Amino acid sequence: MGKLVILDHPVVQNKISMLRNVNTCCKEFREIAGEVASILCYEATRDVPLITAEIETPICKATVNIVTEKFGVVLILRAGMGMTGGMLNFLPNAKVGHIGVYRDPNTLRPVEYFWKLPSDSQERTILLVDPMLATGGTASASITHIKDKGVKHIKFICLISCPEGVEKLQNDHPDVDIYTAAHDPMLNDHGYIVPGLGDAGDRMFGTK
Numbered sequence: 001m002g003k004l005v006i007l008d009h010p011v012v013q014n015k016i017s018m019l020r021n022v023n024t025c026c027k028e029f030r031e032i033a034g035e036v037a038s039i040l041c042y043e044a045t046r047d048v049p050l051i052t053a054e055i056e057t058p059i060c061k062a063t064v065n066i067v068t069e070k071f072g073v074v075l076i077l078r079a080g081m082g083m084t085g086g087m088l089n090f091l092p093n094a095k096v097g098h099i100g101v102y103r104d105p106n107t108l109r110p111v112e113y114f115w116k117l118p119s120d121s122q123e124r125t126i127l128l129v130d131p132m133l134a135t136g137g138t139a140s141a142s143i144t145h146i147k148d149k150g151v152k153h154i155k156f157i158c159l160i161s162c163p164e165g166v167e168k169l170q171n172d173h174p175d176v177d178i179y180t181a182a183h184d185p186m187l188n189d190h191g192y193i194v195p196g197l198g199d200a201g202d203r204m205f206g207t208k
């Protein structure tokens with residue numbers, strides 16, 4: 001079963017509290033979401049293998065550690081956009097993919113409308129980004145699609161998860177680890193995480 005990694009750092013928790021607050025404006029929301037995304041990215045890449053290489057510093061020859069792994073940051077439109085800048089601050093050489101999936105408001109099931117992944121995705125570790133892991137339907141469908149392109153290593157990164165979404169991902173994709181900054185107790189009847197932070201896209205872009 002995939003790991004569920006919940007960031008328990010007090011400063012991260014404080015940032016999540018600011019995101020939850022209905023009085024946080026969209027400018028602050030975007031900034032904080034980006035900051036938390038960088039930290040989640042740091043945590044999600046902690047186990048990346050290192051190789052050693054011989055280099056020369058201005059002082060002497062040295063054996064140093066190097067990361068050769070290549071990454072792709074794939075965001076689920078539109079709320080994933082608000083986390084991408086933060087992810088790229090930490091992994092500036094990552095290629096970026098976009099997935100357009102929305103939840104049908106009646107069935108809460110994912111409907112796909114756009115896909116564009118890096119052409120060499122199968123050679124990369126893909127970090128799939130969506131702020132809210134709610135029912136897990138969109139995340140699971142997105143991972144299935146990414147795997148269909150031959151990708152072997154995928155990690156899922158969100159700001160807030162809940163038991164329903166985690167259970168769905170762990171059942172459907174036991175090889176995918178989940179990194180979250182908070183794990184909330186439940187979903188409401190409209191598929192929103194409780195207490196959550198509301199509609200992440202609307203909070204980020206000021207559309208409501």
Ligand code: URA
Nearest residue numbers: 134192193198199200
């Ligand atoms: N999507 C959101 O933006 N918020 C939720 O709480 C659940 C899904």
